[in-house]
Amino acid sequence: MRKTARIAAVATIAALSLAACGERPTDEPETATETPTATETEPAEQFPDFKACMVSDSGGFDDKSFNQTSHAGLEAAAEKLGVQTAEVESQSPSEFDDNIAEMVSQGCNSITTVGFLLGDATLKSAKKNKDISYSIVDFAYEKAPANVKGLTFNTAEPSFLAGYLAAAKSETGVVGTFGGLNIPTVTIFMTGFHQGVQRYNEDNGADVKVIGWDPAKPKAGSFTNDFESKTIGQQTAEEMITQGADVIFPVAGPAGLGGLQAAQDNDAWGIWVDTDGCVSAEEYCDILLTSVVKGMDVAVEQAITDAASGTFSNELYVGTLENGGVSLAEFGPNADVDDELAAELEELKAGIIDGSITVG
Amino acid sequence: MSEQTTAPKAEKEPEEQAPARARDLTSWLPTLVDSIAAVVLALVVGAVLIVFSTPRVIESLSYVFSYPLDFFEYALVAVWDGYRALFTGSMGSLGAWERTLERAAPLVCAGLGVSLAFRSGLFNIGAQGQMLLGALVAGYIGFSWDLPVGLHALVALAGALVAGGLWGAMAGVLKARTGAHEVITTIMLNYVGRFVMLYFLGKEALQRPDSDNLLSPPPADSARFPELGSLHIGVLLAVLAALAVWWLLERSTLGFEMRAVGANPDASRTAGMSVAKVYVLAMTLAGVLAGLAATMQVLGKGDSLTDQVAGTVGFDAITVALLGRATPLGTVLAGLLFGALSAGGLAMQGAAGVPPELAQVLQALIVLFVAAPALVRGIFRIRGKGEGSGVMATGWGA
Amino acid sequence: MKLEIRGLTKRFGSFTANDHIDLTIEPGEIHCLLGENGAGKSTLMNMLYGLLEPTEGEVLLDGEPVTFETPGDAMAAGIGMVHQHFMLVPVFTVAENVMLGREQTRGAGLLDRKAAADLVRELSGRYHLAVNPDALVEDLPVGVQQRVEILKALAGGAQVLILDEPTAVLTPQEIDELMGIMRELKEQGTSIIFITHKLREVKAIGDRISVIRRGKVVGTAKPTASEAELAELMVGRSVNLTVDKAHVTSGTTVLEARNITVVDPRGHQVVKDVSFEARAGEVLGIAGVQGNGQTELIKSLLGLVRPDAGEIWLDGKDISKHGPLQSLEDGIGYIPEDRSHDGYVGSFSVRENLVLDLFRNDEFSSGLALKLDAIAANARDRIAEFDIRTESADSPVSSLSGGNQQKVVVAREFSRPLKVLIASQPTRGVDVGSIEFIHKRIIEERDRGTAVIIVSTELDEIFALSDRIAVMYDGRIVGTVSPDIKREDIGLMMAGAHEPVSGGAA
Structure with missing residues (x-):
């Protein structure tokens, strides 16, 4: 035992010494390392004295979901605007107050909080610190104070397009959707999707059915009640596939990956949500028709830019197809969407933007 | 090398050594030295992690043989900064102390529940579910009832204790009546508890007006715990709870029965004790304590109800109880340590350079080292009392 | 070598x-x-x-x-x-x-x-x-x-x-x-x-x-x-290897077992229609090879096992449905055959083990609160009286030698007034000095008028203590004899043979 350890130690040192005989980058001044976020090239306007901060909810910044996407917005702002950053992950809701306060004590100029659970804590802190600009992802205040901006997303719009596309691609005439929890931020996707399918039926005299959600019966949808378990998502999707569905639209965060797995296993299509699935869930790209993208990073970056450049307002941000806050991602590599269908989708999009089609 | 010997015996003759009882949970508990060693070791490994997650240190590794001092200087600075932030953030100021105490309070209460059950021979994994039920009732009474200040908080508190107690009692009754293992039933009841919470959060009555989010209104001010300075008195309740549990275990007939049943149910039954009664009672009290922990969040910090209102306190409580060797004082100290790690971890995140996960990694390492006392002993060469007892892990058989 | x-x-x-x-x-x-x-x-x-x-x-x-x-x-x-x-x-x-x-x-x-x-x-x-x-x-x-x-x-x-x-x-x-x-x-x-x-x-x-x-x-x-x-x-001193005991005339029946049958969880009848009585001032020895139903029989006497048929009477009272707590309160003293399993709590101190079934009494508790002083005083007295060799009353019983562990159990059971003492393998794994002591105390208890039931697989012990011997084989009592019987004869009975005619039945 001891001998082995000794040999291992010697080997490690030897390996290290091979790699470690390099030269110190002597030209670099000592201070340069202290602001690792500073970039060397200087695009557009720079705000090196501005500090943008973020507090996650209990999912953490590596949740492959809304915390992570929002965090990408912070990183983008740091890169483009040269702002300093600080961030805190929350473990539980009882920490929200402390965590925001910690950001305040770090001298942040703007604080972005992620998720509706932070609504109370954000408001409380905003009332105490009028000179800090707050923004909160996925939450809208009835009466927002002058220094708080809600960032919301009308995901029903791109979901409508996704529903239309799903109906068009379905060969069995059945498409399925399920949610993580029966809550508005989830069901808004499903409702848009449902409406898109109905629109397809009207326009083309078809009879494509949606299983898993009907906006007329808001208590009866299909929900995993879990955002984490891929297994539950997979089971839910498999049931739908047994009922004939050949397009699956899971709105359940990581649990939804199980839905894509089920689709992949059974030669069905999938449509991903929140982010472009061909980037965030690459292994399923081959069966993706498209993704409904919720541009939280876009919104967060915009809020930080506004705050840094002095154009911040408490006006509610609503991501739409029009302002690019929500969108339909590029079609998947195998989606094989013909020009006619693509044109129809463009038309529908234009209709939603100009208000001739109402969604949601 | 693979000679399979058990702990050498000291002055005792072999036949007098009662064979280790698999049923005696307390034999799992770490010794005081184990606990302290685990914490120290976790800090050491944590320091290594800090070193190797600091970009500047990693960079200096590439030229460590040309300028070795750079590496050591940067590494020391990184560790010093990180642990200084950990310390100042948890104990460096009045505010830091408050934060530590407020985070420790629910851990202590729920940890006491786990400890109490543990001493009674039950491995209570269900503090999380018991907390959720307690939070649900405390929260509902807190925002929907209209009672005078003081009375409101008392009623909400009582509601939480009853709800948590009933949830805990279920596992106790199942164990006493059917023999269903409490580890399994309490884990399952955690799930059930979460879905009960989700179910009620989906009801209009628990949602905010004009909102469909699974988020209740915050408790009314009249239902909040009064504050001493800026510290809510829940912290005081946690201390009282620890004293009460200590008295119960060490000074009362009930505690005598609990400890006896926990250490040897057969001898206890032979001595006329009702093992079933003790199981039900212990789980009920464990649930009551978890319910108390939930009020720290809801009535103390004023959290609204969500399905995450208990955070991970119910699970961390298990670690706290084990680290505290299932004694009230130990649980309080371990709870304080975890509270400090949590509060100080926040400061470490704030001070740039230390990854946010480090505080959690420290906790996880402590758990790991507590769970693997043989490893820790090997590293520190701890010998048991005299050289005689329990140096080597017991092998097979016997 | x-x-x-x-x-x-x-x-x-x-x-x-x-x-x-x-x-x-x-x-x-x-x-x-x-x-x-x-x-x-x-x-x-x-x-x-x-x-x-x-x-x-x-x-x-x-x-x-x-x-x-x-x-x-x-x-x-x-x-x-x-x-x-x-x-x-x-x-x-x-x-x-x-x-x-x-x-x-x-x-x-x-x-x-x-x-x-x-x-x-x-x-x-x-x-x-x-x-x-x-x-x-x-x-x-x-x-x-x-x-x-x-x-x-x-x-x-x-x-x-x-x-x-x-x-x-x-x-x-x-x-x-x-x-x-x-x-x-x-x-x-x-x-x-x-x-x-x-x-x-x-x-x-x-x-x-x-x-x-x-x-x-x-x-x-x-x-x-x-x-x-x-x-x-x-x-280190001269040891009396035989037990001094005076012959006594046995008194009235204190405990009576009537047609006890016990079925174990696997469905086997382990005690089959057993009847006997224990009399005041007399030691009834139950002999037999291990595993012939003795364990279950005495467990049923205390109420640890509910007999599937039959009745147990104590002092003219039917106690068949009593649990251990009531049986102890009725005045049954019980020394289990496996002390570390049923007799004491190893991690508990000597002091605590000495009140393991007594702590409810007014002497040792009032309401919920234990009377620590009384418990400590009790420990001092018992340790002195029974010569329990321990570092202190605080030492865990598991750290004691087997003989001293057994003395703790014996001392506890003897510290309240008994009508019946049931002792199973009272000296198993106990050293010579302690055996002598425990035997002496059992006889003293008998002389005080307690009905004593001894279960032992060691014939020496049965002969040394008993005034009457019941032999168990395959769940039944195959015979009750006087201790004058020859060793070989009782050995035959333990192997299933019936009571020999010459044995001088008691």
Whole structure:
């Protein structure tokens, strides 16, 4: 035992010494390392004295979901605007107050909080610190104070397009959707999707059915009640596939990956949500028709830019197809969407933007 | 090398050594030295992690043989900064102390529940579910009832204790009546508890007006715990709870029965004790304590109800109880340590350079080292009392 | 190989477990190490076997000083040890257990099971140790498991074999077989250190006897020495090996069992229609080979097991449906057969164990609160009265010697007024001095007018204590006889024969 350890130690040192005989980058001044976020090239306007901060909810910044996407917005702002950053992950809701306060004590100029659970804590802190600009992802205040901006997303719009596309691609005439929890931020996707399918039926005299959600019966949808378990998502999707569905639209965060797995296993299509699935869930790209993208990073970056450049307002941000806050991602590599269908989708999009089609 | 010997015996003759009882949970508990060693070791490994997650240190590794001092200087600075932030953030100021105490309070209460059950021979994994039920009732009474200040908080508190107690009692009754293992039933009841919470959060009555989010209104001010300075008195309740549990275990007939049943149910039954009664009672009290922990969040910090209102306190409580060797004082100290790690971890995140996960990694390492006392002993060469007892892990058989 | 121990000393803090021990074990000798529990025999052997490091002194093998840091060193030097609690892997075969730690492989790291099995066969042939190498250890009776342990030691090349209390776990037949094996080993030149506290055994097998008391060798004896001499050496005073008791005329019936039947969880009838009565001022001995229903019968008397049929009457009151708590309150004293299992809580202090079934009394608690002073005072009194050897009343009972553990249980049961005392195997694993004491106290309790029921598998004990003897076989009482009966006759009854006509029924 001891001998082995000794040999291992010697080997490690030897390996290290091979790699470690390099030269110190002597030209670099000592201070340069202290602001690792500073970039060397200087695009557009720079705000090196501005500090943008973020507090996650209990999912953490590596949740492959809304915390992570929002965090990408912070990183983008740091890169483009040269702002300093600080961030805190929350473990539980009882920490929200402390965590925001910690950001305040770090001298942040703007604080972005992620998720509706932070609504109370954000408001409380905003009332105490009028000179800090707050923004909160996925939450809208009835009466927002002058220094708080809600960032919301009308995901029903791109979901409508996704529903239309799903109906068009379905060969069995059945498409399925399920949610993580029966809550508005989830069901808004499903409702848009449902409406898109109905629109397809009207326009083309078809009879494509949606299983898993009907906006007329808001208590009866299909929900995993879990955002984490891929297994539950997979089971839910498999049931739908047994009922004939050949397009699956899971709105359940990581649990939804199980839905894509089920689709992949059974030669069905999938449509991903929140982010472009061909980037965030690459292994399923081959069966993706498209993704409904919720541009939280876009919104967060915009809020930080506004705050840094002095154009911040408490006006509610609503991501739409029009302002690019929500969108339909590029079609998947195998989606094989013909020009006619693509044109129809463009038309529908234009209709939603100009208000001739109402969604949601 | 693979000679399979058990702990050498000291002055005792072999036949007098009662064979280790698999049923005696307390034999799992770490010794005081184990606990302290685990914490120290976790800090050491944590320091290594800090070193190797600091970009500047990693960079200096590439030229460590040309300028070795750079590496050591940067590494020391990184560790010093990180642990200084950990310390100042948890104990460096009045505010830091408050934060530590407020985070420790629910851990202590729920940890006491786990400890109490543990001493009674039950491995209570269900503090999380018991907390959720307690939070649900405390929260509902807190925002929907209209009672005078003081009375409101008392009623909400009582509601939480009853709800948590009933949830805990279920596992106790199942164990006493059917023999269903409490580890399994309490884990399952955690799930059930979460879905009960989700179910009620989906009801209009628990949602905010004009909102469909699974988020209740915050408790009314009249239902909040009064504050001493800026510290809510829940912290005081946690201390009282620890004293009460200590008295119960060490000074009362009930505690005598609990400890006896926990250490040897057969001898206890032979001595006329009702093992079933003790199981039900212990789980009920464990649930009551978890319910108390939930009020720290809801009535103390004023959290609204969500399905995450208990955070991970119910699970961390298990670690706290084990680290505290299932004694009230130990649980309080371990709870304080975890509270400090949590509060100080926040400061470490704030001070740039230390990854946010480090505080959690420290906790996880402590758990790991507590769970693997043989490893820790090997590293520190701890010998048991005299050289005689329990140096080597017991092998097979016997 | 000649093994010499010179001035070997072991201290644990201020406690000296072994004090300058000198011993010489000649080749091919069975050297008995006799001593009471706690005398320091095991400490000595653990030093020999590399498990403990001596504080002072040295060990010589064939005149060469040796030091063992691990049991591996000791084994390499030719010293093997068989612990009382076996170190076997139950789910492995005999051959696998024997090769454990010195696995032979054929090429590619494959275990050579055949070689191991052959080795086992060869060794068991040479030493007449009948063992099937392919049997799973968990399927083997205790006596055969012990043979596997001996085989393991021999396979390791042991020339000096330490047997640590080997007979404590064996039945009488198995003890006889073990003695045969020991003689065989001796003939083949293996030296044996035989650790025990049973006088009869050392006399039967020993070549030389060294007696250890309180960490010191207090004398050596020849196997021809009388048991009384050996006992005196061991205990340090003269010991009365027979129980003095006056004949008494038994009084009224206190406890009566009527047609008790107990069915175990697997559905077997383990107690079949048993009836008897226990009378005031009389000891009723229940004899029988282990596992003939005695355990279940007395459990049903206390209410730990509910009888499936029959009634139990105490002082004219039907207590068949009483649980243990009520039975204890009714005045039944109960000394269980397995004290560490049912008799005490090992991690509890002596003080706490002394009130394990008394803490509810007003004397020791009021309401919820324990009266700590009263409990401490009780412990002081009982420790003095029953001569319980413990460092303090705070020491956990598990740290006591077997005899003292049993004294704790006995003291507790005797500290309240009893109508009936039920004692099962009251002196199992207890040293001579304590046996004498416990027997004396049981007779005193009888003389006080208590009805006493003794269950024992040791005929010596049954004969020493009983005024009447009931013999159990296969769940039934096959006969009730007077203690004047001959040993052989009762042996026949224990094997299922019915009451002999000549026996003089009681």
